[in-house]
Amino acid sequence: MMMDGIDVEQQKRLPNYLLDAAGISIDRMPMLNVIFDRMAASCTDSLQPMAGTPCYFSVNGISNGRVGDIVKDYEGNAVAAVLYAEQWDTRVLIVLDRDFVFTMVEALFGSDGAEPPIDVERSFSNIELRVVQALFERFAKSLQSAFAATSDVTFRLERVETAMASLAIGRSSNMSICANIMLQALFRGGQMFLIIPHSALNPLRQKLAHVVVSDGRASDPNWRGQMESEVQRTEVSLSAVLDECVLSLGEVAQFKVGQVIELNATPRTLARLENNNQVLFWCQIGQLDGYYAMQVADPVDQKREFVDDILSR
Incomplete structure (x- = not known):
């Protein structure tokens, strides 16, 4: 269908064309x-x-x-x-x-x-x-x-x-x-x-063209309490890293059963407690009831970790 030389679909798109041409x-x-x-x-x-x-x-x-x-x-x-x-x-x-x-x-x-x-x-x-x-x-x-x-x-x-x-x-x-x-x-x-x-x-x-703002109404305290309870029950996986070493692929390929890999760590070395590759705490390694145990020694200095990450790039 044509109207004055312009079909209906072109007329519908015309405002957008004009806006595009005019810029933002x-x-x-x-x-x-x-x-x-x-x-x-x-x-x-x-x-x-x-x-x-x-x-x-x-x-x-x-x-x-x-x-x-x-x-x-x-x-x-x-x-x-x-x-x-x-x-x-x-x-x-x-x-x-x-x-x-x-x-x-x-x-x-x-x-x-x-x-x-x-x-x-x-x-x-x-x-x-x-x-x-x-x-x-x-x-x-x-x-x-x-x-x-x-x-x-x-x-x-x-x-x-x-x-x-x-x-x-x-x-x-x-x-x-x-x-x-x-x-x-x-x-x-x-x-x-x-x-x-x-x-x-x-x-x-x-x-x-429209400002989107957050809803400023007070939240439901019951809903908030339930949400906090569920979040606190969320399971997370923690990893304790005592030390790391860098080996070539050739060295790894030659590993044998019984081979000993030396680490630059002692019983007094602090281990990193990590979650999802994010260091959370420095911990001391010990024993409790016949099992290895971790005792939190210090929180992680986020600034230091940030600088060390930059220098290791």
Whole structure:
């Protein structure tokens, strides 16, 4: 059926075509502000146990721009992550400027801010890039959590780049949303830029046009009590790891019955109590009623574990 040269199906799709051509208006997408605020809050909470000093993240503004124009001024002065969103079949960027990187590295390794900030034009060191990669993985999870109420999407870290010209997530002239998130720590700070192409957000226009907030009504105390009871009865598997050794595949293939494998551990060595590869406590090994037993000695220093994980990469 034709109406003035346009069939009915084309007329139904015409509003969407016009919206796509016009791009995304931030004022008409108030949920974007909520999402980026949630990401900033999640970043703050995620890094609080790792840093020896408070680190605060806050949204400094959201703008529209072309990908090439946004990143061109940071060549040689920033490091970026390319995240792949499988459900959107697109890629997004997280860019950290030099001040952000140096501030976070100092905060994570125990600086108190007494030393002046680094003011030397140099390439990022391997340690700094390892720290940045670990941060990008956490920021990707924070972004995923922030979008959870709007879109069931996961963000996977594809690569880390220091050359802005290598950030190919489409044509450099493609329009994108750019959220500027500020870091404040050690009496200084830095900037994070989150860049999401319009093509990824266009299908979410209707959801982004309405602010979704949590239900503020008081919860049912009976339901809450039952939920807590069920959660506390959940069974978890604990593993006690006394020591680990690294062997080649050839050495493992030559194992024989009765062979002794030496460990760098003594009866006084603390064992790691783990659940789902997450270290929970350091424990002393002993005996009780003829069985081996574990006595909790110390809680795990999450900050130390985070740093050790970075250095072991």
